Amino acid sequence: MAHLFPAFINLEGKNCLIIGGGKVAERKVANLLAYGTNIKVVSPKVTENIKEWGEKGLITVNLRAFDDRDLDGIFMVFAATNDSDLNRRVARICRMKGILLNAVDDPVNCDFYVPSVVRRDSLVVAISTEGKSPLFARKMREELEGLIPEAYGWYVDLLGEVREKAKAKINDINEREALFHKLVNDEILGLLRKGEWEKVKERVEECISSLQD
Ligand SMILES: C[C@@]1(CC(=O)O)c2cc3[nH]c(cc4nc(cc5[nH]c(cc(n2)[C@H]1CCC(=O)O)[C@@](C)(CC(=O)O)[C@@H]5CCC(=O)O)C(CC(=O)O)=C4CCC(=O)O)c(CCC(=O)O)c3CC(=O)O
Numbered sequence: 001m002a003h004l005f006p007a008f009i010n011l012e013g014k015n016c017l018i019i020g021g022g023k024v025a026e027r028k029v030a031n032l033l034a035y036g037t038n039i040k041v042v043s044p045k046v047t048e049n050i051k052e053w054g055e056k057g058l059i060t061v062n063l064r065a066f067d068d069r070d071l072d073g074i075f076m077v078f079a080a081t082n083d084s085d086l087n088r089r090v091a092r093i094c095r096m097k098g099i100l101l102n103a104v105d106d107p108v109n110c111d112f113y114v115p116s117v118v119r120r121d122s123l124v125v126a127i128s129t130e131g132k133s134p135l136f137a138r139k140m141r142e143e144l145e146g147l148i149p150e151a152y153g154w155y156v157d158l159l160g161e162v163r164e165k166a167k168a169k170i171n172d173i174n175e176r177e178a179l180f181h182k183l184v185n186d187e188i189l190g191l192l193r194k195g196e197w198e199k200v201k202e203r204v205e206e207c208i209s210s211l212q213d
C-alpha cells in the first residue's frame with residue numbers, strides 16, 4: 001500500500017454516520033464530538049455513553065440495523081459493526097458514491113485512518129503507524145503528552161492574534177517573517193517550558209507595540 005497523505009479535515013456542519021454502537025463505535029463518536037459535526041449512529045444496540053449522548057441531543061441515535069438509505073447526504077462514514085460482511089458492503093457502496101470511509105476491521109478498504117492525537121488547543125500532533133500498530137500509536141501519544149506543555153497551546157493562540165495584527169499592519173512579507181522569528185525561537189520555547197508565561201507575554205507586547213509605532 002502507498003503511504004497515507006496526512007491532512008486535517010473541517011467537519012463543521014458536515015454529516016457523519018457511525019454504523020454500529022459498540023466499544024469501538026463509542027471511541028470514534030467520542031472523538032468526533034468536539035468538531036461541530038452532525039453525528040448519526042445507527043445500531044440495534046448501543047453502549048450507555050452513546051445512549052446518553054443521544055438523550056442529551058449531542059448526537060442522533062437510531063436503534064435499528066443499517067439501511068442503505070442511511071448513506072444519503074453523508075460526508076464521512078465509520079463502519080464499526082462486528083459484522084465484517086456488512087462493513088465490507090458499506091465500503092463498496094461508499095466507494096461508488098464517493099463517501100469517505102473508515103472501516104474499523106478492514107484497514108485495506110479505508111479511505112482514512114483515525115490517528116492518535118495530542119492536542120493543546122490549536123496545536124495538534126497526530127500520530128499514525130499506517131495501521132501497523134495502533135497500540136504503538138497510543139504509546140507514542142502517551143510519550144509526547146509528557147513533552148508538549150499546555151503553555152504551547154496557549155502561546156499558539158496568542159501567535160494567531162499577533163499574526164492577524166501583523167497582516168493588517170505590515171505589508172512586506174519579509175518584515176512579517178522577521179517579526180515571527182522574534183516570537184518563535186528556542187529561547188521563547190524554553191521560557192514556555194519553564195512556565196514563565198509573564199515574561200513571554202512581555203516579549204509579545206513589546207513586539208505588538210513596535211507594530212503600532
Ligand atoms: C487502521 C485503524 C483504523 C481506524 O480505526 O481508524 C485501526 C484498526 C484496528 N485497530 C485495532 C485494535 C486496536 N486499536 C487500538 C486503539 C486505537 N486505534 C486507532 C486507530 C486505528 N485502528 C487505525 C490505524 C491507526 C494508525 O495509523 O496507527 C486509534 C489510534 C485512534 C482511535 O481509534 O481513536 C486508537 C488509539 C487512540 C489512543 O489511545 O491514542 C488498540 C489499543 C487500545 O484499545 O487502546 C487496539 C488493540 C491493540 C492493537 O491491535 O494494536 C484493530 C483490531 C486488530 C485485531 O483484530 O487484532 C484494527 C483492525 C485491523 O487492524 O484489522
Ligand SMILES: NC(=O)C1=CN([C@@H]2O[C@H](COP(=O)(O)OP(=O)(O)OC[C@H]3O[C@@H](n4cnc5c(N)ncnc54)[C@H](O)[C@@H]3O)[C@@H](O)[C@H]2O)C=CC1
Pocket residue numbers: 019020021022023024025042043044045046047064065066080081082083086103104105134
Ligand atoms: N479500529 C479500531 O480501533 C478497532 C477495531 N476493532 C474491530 O472493531 C469491530 C467492532 O468492535 P466492538 O465495537 O468492540 O464490537 P461490539 O460487539 O461491542 O459492537 C458491535 C456493534 O455493531 C452493531 N451492529 C451489528 N450489526 C449491525 C447492523 N446490521 N447495523 C448496525 N449496527 C450493527 C451491534 O449492535 C453492536 O453495537 C471488531 O469486530 C474488531 O474487528 C477492534 C478494536 C479496535
